Amino acid sequence: MSGELSPIDKAKFVAAKRAAELVEDGMRVGLGTGSTAAWLVRCLGEMVREDGLKITGVPTSARTAELAREVGIEVITLDEARWLDLTIDGADEFDGDLNLIKGGGGALLQEKIVATASDQMVVIADKAKEVEMLGAFPLPIEVIPFGWQTSQALVEETLISMDVMGRSSTLRMNGASPYVTDEGNHILDLHLNRIGNPRQLALVLNQIPGVVENGLFIDICDTVVIGYGDGKVEVRDINEGTIETDRIDFVETDNLFADLGE
Numbered sequence: 001m002s003g004e005l006s007p008i009d010k011a012k013f014v015a016a017k018r019a020a021e022l023v024e025d026g027m028r029v030g031l032g033t034g035s036t037a038a039w040l041v042r043c044l045g046e047m048v049r050e051d052g053l054k055i056t057g058v059p060t061s062a063r064t065a066e067l068a069r070e071v072g073i074e075v076i077t078l079d080e081a082r083w084l085d086l087t088i089d090g091a092d093e094f095d096g097d098l099n100l101i102k103g104g105g106g107a108l109l110q111e112k113i114v115a116t117a118s119d120q121m122v123v124i125a126d127k128a129k130e131v132e133m134l135g136a137f138p139l140p141i142e143v144i145p146f147g148w149q150t151s152q153a154l155v156e157e158t159l160i161s162m163d164v165m166g167r168s169s170t171l172r173m174n175g176a177s178p179y180v181t182d183e184g185n186h187i188l189d190l191h192l193n194r195i196g197n198p199r200q201l202a203l204v205l206n207q208i209p210g211v212v213e214n215g216l217f218i219d220i221c222d223t224v225v226i227g228y229g230d231g232k233v234e235v236r237d238i239n240e241g242t243i244e245t246d247r248i249d250f251v252e253t254d255n256l257f258a259d260l261g262e
């Protein structure tokens, strides 16, 4: 990959690049999944290869594990790490309380386990992911394959009983077959439009038999690094609000691929 980045990729890149600066020698770092998290992994790989940064990474999916190894990051399992200093991951939506919808890339289960096992979770996102109310992005929930249609019916019944506006759900597909997560499960995408009480919904969904986890991340994220297409980055902290705005240069992106032969 080379050449000019699109504005959205520039926004993702600058958010990732700024967040990579938070990673220090010796840290155990949770590595998210998705296109923004992939930029982060490439930036960290460059820091490992060129600056001698010493970290171990706990990936949140098989594809992130593959990329991390490819760029030179030492990969360990969560059970080996036990507890992490920091997790950096993307998101599909974030609101003013830094609550999130995640799972657009299908990795929500490992992502939630890894983020929750971290001292700090930093989300990297382009500005378009910011919303006043969560829910325009379909909310992914991971369900076990056994009886998934029964689980789907129970989920829809629950949404009706909670007076949630949108109640339809769709099984995520991969071509002609149901999408299968790294854990061997399926994903239902809930089309809700607006989630009035995400905290309550997150708790209730996880009570339904067959539901393994939902993509609402409540009180997990500490900081969001927001990237803009013109290179601006904004760092927003849950306790302190906006703590920094800065600008990042794009010139360096080719280096992220040069050593990898892409």
Ligand SMILES: O=C(CO)[C@H](O)[C@H](O)COP(=O)(O)O
Residues within 6 Å of the ligand: 032, 033, 034, 035, 036, 037, 089, 090, 091, 092, 101, 102, 103, 104, 105, 106, 107, 108, 111
């Ligand atoms: O939750 C995720 C994967 O399960 C991703 O972080 C989320 O979908 C955002 O992806 P992208 O950075 O490609 O927009």
